[in-house]
Amino acid sequence: MTHAPVGLGIAGLGMAGAVMVRAAAAHPGVKLVAAAEPHDAPRAAFARDFNAAAYASIEELCADPAVEAIYIATPHQFHAPHAILAAGRGKHIILEKPMALTLAECDAIIAAVERAGVYLLVGHTHAFDPAVRAMRRIVASGELGALGMIAALNYTNYLYRPRRPEELDTARGGGILFNQVPHQIDMVRLVGGGGLRSVRAQVTQLDPARPTEGGLVAFLEFADGAAASLVYGGYDFFDSDELHFWISERGADKPRDRHGAARRALAAPQAADETRLRIDQYAYGADAGGPPAHQPHFGLMIVSCARGEMRASADGLSVYDQNGHREIALPNSASMPGRSEVLDDMIAAIRGGRPPLQNGRWAKANVEVSLALLRSARERREIMLEHQLGI
Numbered sequence: 001m002t003h004a005p006v007g008l009g010i011a012g013l014g015m016a017g018a019v020m021v022r023a024a025a026a027h028p029g030v031k032l033v034a035a036a037e038p039h040d041a042p043r044a045a046f047a048r049d050f051n052a053a054a055y056a057s058i059e060e061l062c063a064d065p066a067v068e069a070i071y072i073a074t075p076h077q078f079h080a081p082h083a084i085l086a087a088g089r090g091k092h093i094i095l096e097k098p099m100a101l102t103l104a105e106c107d108a109i110i111a112a113v114e115r116a117g118v119y120l121l122v123g124h125t126h127a128f129d130p131a132v133r134a135m136r137r138i139v140a141s142g143e144l145g146a147l148g149m150i151a152a153l154n155y156t157n158y159l160y161r162p163r164r165p166e167e168l169d170t171a172r173g174g175g176i177l178f179n180q181v182p183h184q185i186d187m188v189r190l191v192g193g194g195g196l197r198s199v200r201a202q203v204t205q206l207d208p209a210r211p212t213e214g215g216l217v218a219f220l221e222f223a224d225g226a227a228a229s230l231v232y233g234g235y236d237f238f239d240s241d242e243l244h245f246w247i248s249e250r251g252a253d254k255p256r257d258r259h260g261a262a263r264r265a266l267a268a269p270q271a272a273d274e275t276r277l278r279i280d281q282y283a284y285g286a287d288a289g290g291p292p293a294h295q296p297h298f299g300l301m302i303v304s305c306a307r308g309e310m311r312a313s314a315d316g317l318s319v320y321d322q323n324g325h326r327e328i329a330l331p332n333s334a335s336m337p338g339r340s341e342v343l344d345d346m347i348a349a350i351r352g353g354r355p356p357l358q359n360g361r362w363a364k365a366n367v368e369v370s371l372a373l374l375r376s377a378r379e380r381r382e383i384m385l386e387h388q389l390g391i
């Protein structure tokens, strides 16, 4: 049975919003009907490209009857108020990571969504990548035996891309723990079955000019004894895409030897207004970007089971077992792999009544892990978790 496309509104036409607009435009199950964005240029570009309503405020977007679901890609600190507002107007919600900055905010979102009877899906994270989903399927099927451990590692230029002031202030949700590590947490929890027991971590703040967390090393233990290590470095020195065929996070071929380029660009005098630079470089309309040639990924993640190991490859999944190495090809989805799966899950909920796995409670458990990693580093001890749930 075919369904009418879901009327989708976009809140925030910045970097994340621009990517989702491209994914949604190519997805047959959704229709882009409106957006909200305070900056004029991305708002005008959206209105022009889609002949759709483009509002300056999210309040107006939430009042638009053509909007059935809203993808919220506003800065972290607005996730809770914007999700609560959207739920109160009866809109289904796709909320960017992190769900919110505190567990109390997560609870308030969950309560608002339940009161309104709408669906909430927290994504995108790279746990929606086809390769990560395939690894989850293989672990759950038992095909390679019991899961033993997961090693996730990513080195990027994160800290030196142009940043809004709050993105460099941990107390306001800045740094990698609220922005980058949520990808690793969601990936590891999905593949490992969700229920973590405890975490131990250390973080780094290596540049006084960017005074927030730029590095993490962490040990996560699941309730069943399986374990994961997370390593993240965002200092623009080493680039771990070198270990992934020189393919970028979104799946594009990447020029080599750009080490330090983000730092050098930021040192230029015209880079003083980073918030402005962000809009000029990344917001909707600034960069059309073609469809990715390869699968998306988030660094290197190796999953070890009793009878084999797996990692994402350029165009699929590499499986290593006693018979050697084999490739499982993963089709490039109709729109954009990773984002397309987010939209698929939301459509399955709204049109098919199948609640998403990455719902409010799942995402609250992710936020708990981010907060516990920070606390573990501060107190230099293992932190036990209380809000985890299995698949």
Ligand SMILES: NC(=O)c1ccc[n+]([C@@H]2O[C@H](COP(=O)([O-])OP(=O)(O)OC[C@H]3O[C@@H](n4cnc5c(N)ncnc54)[C@H](O)[C@@H]3O)[C@@H](O)[C@H]2O)c1
Binding pocket: 011, 012, 013, 014, 015, 016, 017, 036, 037, 038, 039, 056, 057, 058, 073, 074, 075, 076, 078, 096, 097, 098, 123, 124, 125, 164, 178, 179, 278, 279, 282, 283
């Ligand atoms: N999943 C991913 O791969 C991914 C990638 C990038 C960002 N994100 C997430 O998306 C969110 C936004 O990050 P970003 O990098 O796109 O930031 P950004 O600064 O590039 O974009 C945020 C946009 O929101 C707009 N905005 C601010 N207040 C608004 C309001 N009240 N109503 C409507 N729009 C408003 C800003 O003007 C800006 O254009 C963050 O929470 C981040 O974690 C996720």
